[in-house]
Amino acid sequence: MNGSPTLALDLYQLTMAAGYFHAGRSKDIATCEMFIRRLPKTRRYLLAMGIERVLDYLLELRFSSEQIAALSKLPALRSAMTPDFCDYLSKFRFTGEVFAVEEGTVVFDNEPLVRVRAPIIEAQLIETYLLSVINHSTMIGSKASRIVRAAEGKRLIEFGTRRTHPDAAIDSARIACAVGFAGTSNVEAGVRFDLPVLGTAAHMWTMAHATEEEAFKNYFTVFPDSSTLLIDTYDTVRGAERAARVAGNKLRGVRIDSGDLGKVSVEVRKVLDQQGCKDAAVIVSGDLDEHSIAALVKSGAPIDSFGVGTELVTSGDAPRLSGVYKLVELERGAERMPVAKFSEGKSTLPSAHQVLRIYDEENRIARDIILLEREDSPTLAAGQRAVALLQCAISAGERKRPRRSLEEVRAHVALEHQTLPTELRSNEPFGPGETPFAVEVSSATARLVEELRLARAKEPT
């Protein structure tokens, strides 16, 4: 988000915050966990993204006097915006503790990605923005992960700006580069996040000239060292011949944006090689996704780079994630109470949790177990190793681990991709004979669920 994200929340976060305040509950400590309720059918795993942005948000969250004045004018809040609550908001700081997975970690359904323990108003107010950022970023990051693996090391360029909201586009470009794309066509994203800004000529340039040859000549004159010409405006093979003739061995590349990319790229490569443009790259684009890219890579088509837009920025086959943020424990004075909800199809796991990931001898993910925070680890088989995914990121309102750079996230993602077992590497939905990866819930957690359910049933009607 570009401006202040303070008011980018659902009204009820503020009504509840005011409610806790006026009910004398400000000192209660809440523990909340964020998790993805269900994986989309077209995803075998997700790549958690947006964590670093949420940590920044928590540390920077303030209410300006203008924002407090704006809230005081909302009819739904009027009765709650007393001078003492306004004063509370004006001094607001996030003072809590956050445990979170590393940016770019492989994750599954139901396991917490973020655990927040803070005074209840703080834990409440941050819900909407936290979910918005992690749901969107993880959706894009997960799609990018599939595309990066499908490209098998070939160069990927993010081209999606025109197909999504302008601000979502800028963040999607950043996420794509963090996951493994080589660059983006989005100039603002490049300038803001120091990403390689890449591009080629476009159809309009060619159409604005009387002939394709003249268009290529004029482009080459202005960009003698970086001419990547778009050759499919009229006839792609002829376009390749013209590009080679105009730029000779200084031609950096050609882009093909239509037709049978596998077949045409072979013809184009042949033309380029015959005309001495051996160093010119072949770039293809046009509604590419992980499936079409994988097919092109497997076919051996002589393609050097893929431009990917629409399918990345919209995550078309899984355009939303069901991430939620739920209260799991409440501390009032010395009392510590695990809590859960039992709404139909929307129940939650009580108490604070850790996620233990167990790797096999080949460093592949073998099991994920949701444990109670203070529960002992299970016994491991020979050769296995266990890692706690939730690590302290903020304590007493201060960062406890340095902000990860884009390069660090990129390196982490590359390692994460290597930990995927064979059954999670396919980009196809699970077939009839296959079972999705099942995150385990420790028996201590399951027992606690049953205890709470029994206690709740005894509540007077």
Added chain:
Amino acid sequence: MNGSPTLALDLYQLTMAAGYFHAGRSKDIATCEMFIRRLPKTRRYLLAMGIERVLDYLLELRFSSEQIAALSKLPALRSAMTPDFCDYLSKFRFTGEVFAVEEGTVVFDNEPLVRVRAPIIEAQLIETYLLSVINHSTMIGSKASRIVRAAEGKRLIEFGTRRTHPDAAIDSARIACAVGFAGTSNVEAGVRFDLPVLGTAAHMWTMAHATEEEAFKNYFTVFPDSSTLLIDTYDTVRGAERAARVAGNKLRGVRIDSGDLGKVSVEVRKVLDQQGCKDAAVIVSGDLDEHSIAALVKSGAPIDSFGVGTELVTSGDAPRLSGVYKLVELERGAERMPVAKFSEGKSTLPSAHQVLRIYDEENRIARDIILLEREDSPTLAAGQRAVALLQCAISAGERKRPRRSLEEVRAHVALEHQTLPTELRSNEPFGPGETPFAVEVSSATARLVEELRLARAKEPT
């Protein structure tokens, strides 16, 4: 977009702009048209949105000295950022002419929504942002249109912030309200665009209390005049009983977020009526879309308001639009040349166009015809009336029609909905026996396509 949108574009807009500049083509006049190439299979029509925002952008577009400095540092632009081109950018203003459909107009594939005639660099630079805004806004507006029609006048509240990018969420809330939603839970959207900000209590509030009854009491104490209680945390019917007991006839409403909403709402209404809460509204939420809302409305379920989130802000059944922006005519000195591209599956219609909409006697849409700009209208049948959809919005860089307010757009959308013929009112995809609405292309336009195709074939290889 929150910050300056100037650099929210694809790199190639800038390389081409520099190219036109250095090739001495700055004075050429380009006409470009924006249209949606294909309707998604799940859409019978679209509702054009984002037009007003694009007009604002055109009139405000400037390059700051910081932005020009940032561009000069990009490797891909370095050879082009000469002092004279930097000077050109520093003085940049949009000086052209724009014809556009009204915000909130029903539109179909292939017909221009926006036509821009401007010096070629201006016409080129604006492509990315224009497409990003109109593609996203029209996608959300079209989904909102379906939901509004399905609700048949029942109250709709936008709840989607957590399921999309934070900035996209704010714009989606605005668009939903422009199309007919009563309000949004997004506080920033409400404050920024003066929309009603609405909400209810939430699960966390209830879970933060030892009993549901205590939770309801505390909420009611702080919000005695506006308590809408969420009653499904543990047992919905018991929750309704408790809410009625706590708030009595001051209860504003209850929300149900899980279970069989049709069935449960009947039981809840009965409890509320029996306990004297006749004025309390029943609000339902939980992954609602136009289909589930239509089913609930048709069932006669006693529901007053629908909270709609995920499905609206992600347009889950059609998560992208294929809007494109294409050069259709070029003027160099006294010469005026229609242009087109013939790429496989991506060809365009040459020359500047108007869209004529013909209404039948009952004021329903009968035909849409894409005409050459200066072509005569076809003869109308008795009782028909024709309207030119593209109207002048900007001339010589100045607004020629006032900015439409949210209320004006809302009124226009309501009228547009009435013009939908029966076959376009269904929210189901077209069945085997049905044919999608076909926009006609005038024979003069079709002849021009063939002339250009023949001329292009004669270009030397």
